[in-house]
Amino acid sequence: MKDYPQLAETLKSKGIKPSLQRLLLLNYMHGCNMHPTVERIYEDLAAQGHALSKATVYNTLTLFVQKGLLRVVNLDHNEARYDVLAVDHGHFVCDKCGAIYDEPIDFDKLNLVFPEAASVRQRDLFYRGVCKRCRSKE
Amino acid sequence: MKDYPQLAETLKSKGIKPSLQRLLLLNYMHGCNMHPTVERIYEDLAAQGHALSKATVYNTLTLFVQKGLLRVVNLDHNEARYDVLAVDHGHFVCDKCGAIYDEPIDFDKLNLVFPEAASVRQRDLFYRGVCKRCRSKE
DNA sequence: ATTTATTTTAGAATGATTCTAATCTTTAAA
DNA sequence: TTTAAAGATTAGAATCATTCTAAAATAAAT
Numbered sequence A, B: 001m002k003d004y005p006q007l008a009e010t011l012k013s014k015g016i017k018p019s020l021q022r023l024l025l026l027n028y029m030h031g032c033n034m035h036p037t038v039e040r041i042y043e044d045l046a047a048q049g050h051a052l053s054k055a056t057v058y059n060t061l062t063l064f065v066q067k068g069l070l071r072v073v074n075l076d077h078n079e080a081r082y083d084v085l086a087v088d089h090g091h092f093v094c095d096k097c098g099a100i101y102d103e104p105i106d107f108d109k110l111n112l113v114f115p116e117a118a119s120v121r122q123r124d125l126f127y128r129g130v131c132k133r134c135r136s137k138e
Numbered sequence C: 001a002t003t004t005a006t007t008t009t010a011g012a013a014t015g016a017t018t019c020t021a022a023t024c025t026t027t028a029a030a
Numbered sequence D: 001t002t003t004a005a006a007g008a009t010t011a012g013a014a015t016c017a018t019t020c021t022a023a024a025a026t027a028a029a030t
Helices: A004-013 A020-030 A038-047 A054-066 A132-137 B004-013 B020-030 B038-047 B054-066 B132-137
Strands: A070-073 A081-084 A089-094 A100-104 A117-131 B070-073 B081-084 B089-094 B100-104 B117-131
Touching: A004 A020, A020 A038, A020 A054, A020 A081, A038 A054, A054 A070, A054 A081, A117 A132, A117 B132, A132 B117, B004 B020, B020 B038, B020 B054, B020 B081, B038 B054, B054 B070, B054 B081, B117 B132
Parallel strands: A089 A117, B089 B117
Antiparallel strands: A070 A081, A089 A100, A117 B117, B070 B081, B089 B100
């Protein structure tokens, strides 16, 4: 655990009791620059010797999302992916290799208006296509 | 069927043979301003007396997406939704009632650049929050 | 007509997620 | 400290959207 007191403080500030499992999950997500699936998170933690049950992974991630520590990334209707909420950013998803690239975006500057919206909680932007790595392999 | 020859022509132009089931589905989607799930499409068609099998609904929608007639909207990791490809638009999704509002967006004008992208096939934008209808009920 | 390819279909299989009910852990009260 | 109450974790069952499979129906081609 890199920074136990800091992680615990983050949890407490959101009204979440810092159990071992929750600290492990938050620590994992903070040191994680991909957008892992539940399966991936579960396996990585198990490989590190932390065998949380899969139910706990689900429960905890859902809790973190509710409390605003993470966000769900729905790339397809198959597996959900999880993303740490840092700077506002959009995603580019490669159709070939499935890689997900983050790119900072200032949504405020886009100045988009949805007349039906009373309040906006979350903003997502996805571009899809072929990434340069895959293109260069062709 | 509103405009049989037109629908059949649309299918043929994409290299799809215009079977009855395919015409029914394309017709349904064209006269549909929501973003229906497979279940919804299946039930609506059945209610109209067109009992396609659910497998056919899945197969055909997937075919239409591959051929560029429809697009999948992944609002959550639960059910996929389908959208007719018309003008470029973003989506606002209400957290309370689940309503989905379209809003035309000129993505080109946003001028967003993903350095890792060699080519872009699709662009999606989702805002989430509470819609005015739900807000006014509170 | 007869073969061949294509489409549709019902139902089984899959797999991500949720539910359930029991166990373990922490907190609060006595 | 004990005891009780609340909260967290867990394994495994249940659910449910989607995909697979293999057969039946339809259309196209020889």
